[in-house]
Amino acid sequence: MTRAVVTGIGIASPNGLGPTAYWRATLHGEAAIKPITRFDSANYWAKIAGEVPGFEAGRHLQGRLLPQTDHMTRLTLVGTDWALRGAGVQPNDIPDTDIAVITAATAGGYEFGQRELQKLWHQGPEYVSAYQSFAWFYAVNTGQISIRHGTRGPGAVVVSEQAGGIDSIGHARRQLRKGVQLALTGGMDSSLCPWAWVAHQASGCLSRSNNPKRAYLPFDRDASGYVAGEGGAIMVLETPESAAGRPGTRIYGEIVGYASTFDSRMPSREPGLKRAAELALRDAGMDASEIDVVFADAAGIPELDKAEAEAIKGIFGPFGVPVTAPKTMTGRLFAGGGSLDVASAILSIYWSAIPPTVNVENPVPEYEIDLVMNEARHGKVKAALVLGRGKGGFNSAMVVREYR
């Protein structure tokens, strides 16, 4: 079977731009959930978010791209540039038809969309941007990456709410198996504008606390919802043979297992997260005992935390494996969240350290999980399991391993 290795990682996270800055901040537990600055949150009950600071799109992208892109597309394009640079891929290294682009989306370029909706209804149809037809829609990031880098291989976009960031990487691996050499994959997301914020508030999932240290507390007895954030990760995924074509290419790790399942609406049925994890382990041909850390979905919603703890306990036994949720530092990043978790798992393997879960002080004892709290744990990490869930019933699991 064709193998899939990660050779480049582009990260835009509320606590760091680029894999080095992100990893340093994450290992130190640097939280980046803060009062919202991107719009005036005075009239909204939720007032905190994980914003990516210090990102000046104009420093990285040509001016002509700015009027036609939403913030999330700008993050995506810059993240993709970084991932390709990290992987040492130069134009023409790889035939353009042998490069796939597979991204995840949740709500498209929403801030762009709000602006154009406002123009349409307040000023009139003639004021609407000629770019609205694609800047808002869900497929935009894949299309823009392909155009920017001249890739002519397969392109796709998957939407499975917050599980999508994992699904996109799973689908990218499928493309490698079908014969392409390299895939640009993952998700970067942002929907921090008033019109998106009203939707986030309506989801019923946002924390009612506006204290950045007490708002997003997965597995804690005070869990009351999550905090929304922006950012994510775009990765270069390729076959080992393709990577070997560029001597000196660093291989961070390998994607060895993936599966996705869905929750039944019937309460009598068991939630599908455990099954997704088991199927991903089976896909990897690995036993649970070989997993050194679980990057949890960590919903921060009591019933979902309980279900996830039960799934983890069911597979690994009580306190059977270290569990962590670095997203407690950034908030949940929607289509970007799963991808950033996979990137974090890969970096854990690469740097032999498990980043901590922050702010959680009182994990529910009945969950019986070994939550990595406050301090990073240093030591060899050979393999990690990444879990992700999306509102509506989506479950995805991915197994990453050191490359050997």
Place this chain on the structure above:
Amino acid sequence: MSRRAVITGVGVVAPGGIGTKAYWKLLSEGRTATRIITHFDASPYRSRMAGEADFDPVREGLTPQEIRRLDRAAQFAVVAGREAMADSGIEFDQLDPGRIGVSLGTAVGCTTSLEREFIVGSDRGKYWEVDQSYAVPHLYDYFTPSSMATELAWVVGAEGPVSVVSTGCTSGLDSVGYAAELIMEGSADVVVTGGTEAPLSPITVVCFDVIRASSTRNDDPATACRPFDKTRDGLVLGEGCAIIVLEELEHARARGAHIYGEVAGFASRCNAYHMTGLHPEGIEMSDAINIALKQARADVTDVGYINAHGSGTKQNDLHETAAFKRSLGAHAYKVPVSGFKSMIGHSLGAIGSLEIVGSLLAFEQDLIPPTANLHEPDPECDLDYTPLVAREKKVNTVLTVGSGFGGFQSAMVLKKVEGAGR
């Protein structure tokens, strides 16, 4: 032994009628269902026409709660999904739910509901800071289109892989291609797939107005979409949904199912050219066609019918005509081509699935639906586009293609499966 993905059930909501029968009647008679928009007052807009579905959710059996909760596109998916499930003859509650998946295509998701709620929350765009107190409880479901896959998965009882595939106007082809991959790789035995779209709201109309992609023949809406005709002046929007039950071949054979055909080959390509433009040479679409044919182990001369994208824009007509010639060579001139958008308009992320279903019905009926409104062929488009009248022909292999904003080019090869008659 390799696993194969076959179609055993179809369901349709389309302009001109609800259900597969009404849809086929329209296609086979070459009638058009495009008209002046009735869903809202389109008089301020440049293009005021669309293929609208006469869809009454109450008559289609949706509950008051479903009608309140679901965007129109999700309602379509539920109704067409139920038809496809019944048509397949599968007793879904007897299957292992973990082996059932859902892959749903949509280009713009629940835009219609989002726009409606935006108008209220912003008081017609007056306030940038939308008023939170006007948020409806299901606003987040409209925010992300994966809620529509959730809804369909609930109808089906799926607990396997579930996702939305959203690649603009190729979504309806790509979602089915994705579903076929799930079956072939062994992740599921049955995948309920297809595409749904109900984009007819001012913001969508304006999107196509401002780039002058849509037709302005507002005085003659029934004949406004004229692919391959030299008088064509743009696309006509549409809405609709087609849901397809895709099943592993042996699974279908074991229960003696009627098999419409096989998804024998599928490929997508990015054109890396322009978010909305098409290169006249059609290289990437041709690449996709070649790969799909190869995967289907089909020779170019096996292709008995090409279901074109046929959106009604000049650049599309030249683009795909070039792609067909590039891939099929001399055979391109011998094989009938037709475009359904001339009849039902362009329903964005749904149309690819509607075209698949129409092509399967062409298999069943040995009849190729025509390209409507094609009276004066563009001399630069010199293939056989099956003008105006359906043509009797026994076909065993169909090629169907699509192009989407973002540069997506997709091709699918559908083959008749031997010994699968009803």
